[in-house]
Amino acid sequence: MAFSDKRSKGFWPLAFVFALFVLFLYGPVITIFVLSFQGPEGGLVFPMRGASLHWYGELWKGLGVVDIGAALRRSLALGVVVMGLTVLLALSAGLAFRKKLTGGNMLFYVTVASLIMPSIIVSLGIGLQFRLIDGAIKWALTTFGPEGALEGFNTSLGLYTSGLGAHLTWTLPFGLLIMFAVFNRFNPAYEEAARDQGATPWQTFWHVVLPLIGPSVVGIGMFGFTLSWDEIARSSQAIGDLNTLPLELQGLTTTVTSPAIYALGTVTTAVSLLVITLALATAAWLGRRSRRRAA
Numbered sequence: 001m002a003f004s005d006k007r008s009k010g011f012w013p014l015a016f017v018f019a020l021f022v023l024f025l026y027g028p029v030i031t032i033f034v035l036s037f038q039g040p041e042g043g044l045v046f047p048m049r050g051a052s053l054h055w056y057g058e059l060w061k062g063l064g065v066v067d068i069g070a071a072l073r074r075s076l077a078l079g080v081v082v083m084g085l086t087v088l089l090a091l092s093a094g095l096a097f098r099k100k101l102t103g104g105n106m107l108f109y110v111t112v113a114s115l116i117m118p119s120i121i122v123s124l125g126i127g128l129q130f131r132l133i134d135g136a137i138k139w140a141l142t143t144f145g146p147e148g149a150l151e152g153f154n155t156s157l158g159l160y161t162s163g164l165g166a167h168l169t170w171t172l173p174f175g176l177l178i179m180f181a182v183f184n185r186f187n188p189a190y191e192e193a194a195r196d197q198g199a200t201p202w203q204t205f206w207h208v209v210l211p212l213i214g215p216s217v218v219g220i221g222m223f224g225f226t227l228s229w230d231e232i233a234r235s236s237q238a239i240g241d242l243n244t245l246p247l248e249l250q251g252l253t254t255t256v257t258s259p260a261i262y263a264l265g266t267v268t269t270a271v272s273l274l275v276i277t278l279a280l281a282t283a284a285w286l287g288r289r290s291r292r293r294a295a
Helices: 011-035 054-061 068-096 104-113 119-144 162-184 189-196 201-229 245-252 260-294
Strands: none
Touching: 011 260, 054 260, 068 162, 068 201, 068 245, 104 162, 119 162, 162 201, 189 201, 201 260, 245 260
16 A cells, blocks of 8 residues: 655644744744844844944953953853763762662652752852851851951852852753663663673773763763853852853843844854754764674
8 A cells, every 4th residue: 555645634734833933942043143243333123234243343342341251261161060060960879879779769859859949049049048158157257267367258159159059950950860861771781791701890880881871971961061051040149249151141131232242142152052062973972982882
């Protein structure tokens, strides 16, 4: 019986809805990208007035009192640290949860609960916690510290203290869920075969387990960096005195009235896409390498 190539009656309505969905998702990004190449006389809306890289040059010079370069470096550095800790903690937790742990279910629920809590509430809670820590530190310095010790202390809120903790409450649950899914379908026969050959637990992990789960580990790293790179709500009350690039971008939307803001948005999106591309390429390379070894 021959199959007909004729589309079903529901195909075109569904295709139209899907096209609208894609346009809804990526239309604003495409619009910002196009408007960032306005000419020197261009504005924030269509029609475009010329085409040039003028606003990227203006972005390079700086936008008023905001140091975009410093904010970019801070976000990149924080994203790398969050990525490393997310991979390390998620991988360690995935290995630990392969065995029955006392209180493991409660620990899992507490960790994943941060995904369903409003991000601004998480940020406020972390900010409040560190302000309480500030009070305790000031009391200790006043009571037990040398004279003048309190003058050198400002706050414990910072990029790699409260800010790092706030970002990990967002990235770590994703890493845990991915790692748990990976180990749920991982075949322990590979490890048993390695032990039968005399491999130590460390050799088994390094030469057998890690190459097999390598693409998933790369994916966790990608999630860790990109989620941290774009985070605003959890950073707003917990980052301290130095803003990340998304917070600076949010503030600039009320003060910058030129396509330079679109150029900045395009650059931040390009960084995310670059990280995703590198992660996918690395995961594909690890997957091919693992299959060649298995063959």
